[in-house]
Amino acid sequence: MELEEFALGATWVHHLDPRIKIIVAVIFSVLVAVNDHLGASLLSLVLPVFLILAARLNLRAVLVRLAVVNAFLVFIWMFLPFTMGERTLYSLGPLSIHQEGLSQALLITVKSNSIVLMALALLSTSQIFTLVHALSHLGMPDKLVHLFFFCFRYIHVIHDEYHRLSNAMKMRGFRPRTNIHTYRSYAYLVGMLLIRSFDRSKRILNAMKCRGFKGRFYILHHYEMKRHDYALALSSAAFAAALLAIR
Amino acid sequence: MIHLKDICFRYGQNTVLHNLRLDVGPKDRIALVGSNGSGKTTLCHIIMGLLTPQSGEVHILGKKRVTEADFAEIRGKIGFLFQDSDDQLFCPTVIEDVAFGPLNLGQTPEQARRTVSETLSSLELSGFEERITYKLSGGEKRLVSLATVLAMQPQFLILDEPTLGLDEITSARLVEILLRSDLGYLIISHDRDFVTRTAEKVLYMKDGKIKVEKG
Numbered sequence: 001m002e003l004e005e006f007a008l009g010a011t012w013v014h015h016l017d018p019r020i021k022i023i024v025a026v027i028f029s030v031l032v033a034v035n036d037h038l039g040a041s042l043l044s045l046v047l048p049v050f051l052i053l054a055a056r057l058n059l060r061a062v063l064v065r066l067a068v069v070n071a072f073l074v075f076i077w078m079f080l081p082f083t084m085g086e087r088t089l090y091s092l093g094p095l096s097i098h099q100e101g102l103s104q105a106l107l108i109t110v111k112s113n114s115i116v117l118m119a120l121a122l123l124s125t126s127q128i129f130t131l132v133h134a135l136s137h138l139g140m141p142d143k144l145v146h147l148f149f150f151c152f153r154y155i156h157v158i159h160d161e162y163h164r165l166s167n168a169m170k171m172r173g174f175r176p177r178t179n180i181h182t183y184r185s186y187a188y189l190v191g192m193l194l195i196r197s198f199d200r201s202k203r204i205l206n207a208m209k210c211r212g213f214k215g216r217f218y219i220l221h222h223y224e225m226k227r228h229d230y231a232l233a234l235s236s237a238a239f240a241a242a243l244l245a246i247r
Numbered sequence: 248m249i250h251l252k253d254i255c256f257r258y259g260q261n262t263v264l265h266n267l268r269l270d271v272g273p274k275d276r277i278a279l280v281g282s283n284g285s286g287k288t289t290l291c292h293i294i295m296g297l298l299t300p301q302s303g304e305v306h307i308l309g310k311k312r313v314t315e316a317d318f319a320e321i322r323g324k325i326g327f328l329f330q331d332s333d334d335q336l337f338c339p340t341v342i343e344d345v346a347f348g349p350l351n352l353g354q355t356p357e358q359a360r361r362t363v364s365e366t367l368s369s370l371e372l373s374g375f376e377e378r379i380t381y382k383l384s385g386g387e388k389r390l391v392s393l394a395t396v397l398a399m400q401p402q403f404l405i406l407d408e409p410t411l412g413l414d415e416i417t418s419a420r421l422v423e424i425l426l427r428s429d430l431g432y433l434i435i436s437h438d439r440d441f442v443t444r445t446a447e448k449v450l451y452m453k454d455g456k457i458k459v460e461k462g
Binding site: 127128129150153154156157200203204206207208209210211212213214218219220221222 | 292295297319322323326327329331333334335337338339340342343346347348350351352356359360381395396399
């Protein structure tokens with residue numbers, strides 16, 4: 001399982017100050033989300049696409065991630081054009097496609113993709129630990145930061161544990177079917193994962209205590225803003241102003 | 248260094264340690280052996296203050312240790328290596344993980360960086376700083392775990408099954424590291440070969456008590 005594949009590059013996008021990346025990504029997402037002008041939405045794709053190209057991300061992998069988002073949007077396309085609005089474009093027997101519904105569906109699709117692309121361009125190009133540090137620098141409460149961080153760190157371990165258990169089940173001839181035996185076995189699997197994760201969390205806390213942990217994380221890396229960071233901040237501020245002006 | 252008096256410990260109805268006594272000097276090199284479930288790990292967790300015995304006294308570094316604060320004081324001085332390295336290594340990169348202990352002890356980030364690079368080079372792990380901890384091999388994980396413990400500059404080591412799952416080469420490397428250091432240690436191990444090469448005294452645990460096997 002590879003969660004940080006985009007963070008491995010070494011372009012200037014990867015080296016941006018994570019604090020500025022988070023701030024820009026958040027403000028950009030809010031602006032795009034509240035905007036309901038189709039032209040402005042289309043324009044909002046420009047900045048994330050530019051950043052993704054600059055970060056030289058593997059475009060095929062980016063499309064795979066986008067496909068996940070757009071799979072949800074399919075449902076919107078299945079319902080909105082038929083149910084929303086007055087002006088009829090086409091009639092298909094009892095169903096009719098409406099102008100307003102169609103443009104709403106298009107707007108939602110463009111907005112979602114734009115926000116996801118921005119997150120890919122800015123957030124996924126930093127290592128999680130860097131982002132976590134940046135969040136705590138930005139004043140996010142310690143508890144949330146720790147929660148986020150440990151989720152990430154132990155997803156791998158729990159994922160491995162899941163594979164071990166499910167392989168052990170397969171070795172003993174288990175094949176999932178639609179019956180009570182299957183449901184019960186999966187329930188055991190999930191229950192065992194929960195218990196093991198709980199035990200592990202206790203062991204980790206013990207190990208941390210043995211190394212002098214008293215409830216506070218100290219930070220090894222400190223950040224400083226460089227030229228690229230100011231450039232990103234300024235250009236995204238200008239971009240945001242342009243988006244607002246079009247509305 | 249470590250003195251345990253009449254320690255009793257039960258998990259529910261199951262008595263694990265029964266009036267156990269143990270005296271360990273600062274330069275002792277001891278192996279603790281015994282069958283599965285004989286309470287070896289429990290004993291070590293009691294020494295570190297992770298478990299509280301139902302009765303008995305724990306004296307460490309010349310002081311009786313009762314409260315969490317008492318034990319917090321000794322945890323940097325007695326280094327404890329856990330059985331499972333995935334429990335011990337929780338930071339994404341090696342440098343962050345090794346620096347975790349020194350930072351907790353109040354070192355500045357600059358001092359901590361120096362400590363990390365000294366510790367890693369003493370274990371011939373230089374260049375591992377930016378490696379991702381969960382992508383290390385089993386043997387590398389164990390050695391990096393040891394680095395996280397040694398970075399706190401402990402006076403004594405407790406190692407819980409240090410050779411579990413290690414190949415011969417890494418085991419041999421571990422033996423060499425232990426013999427070269429001037430620290431005393433207490434090792435829990437089932438690995439006969441490892442025990443004979445590293446320990447000067449073997450303690451045998453049975454029925455919740457400790458018996459000396461050879462001295």
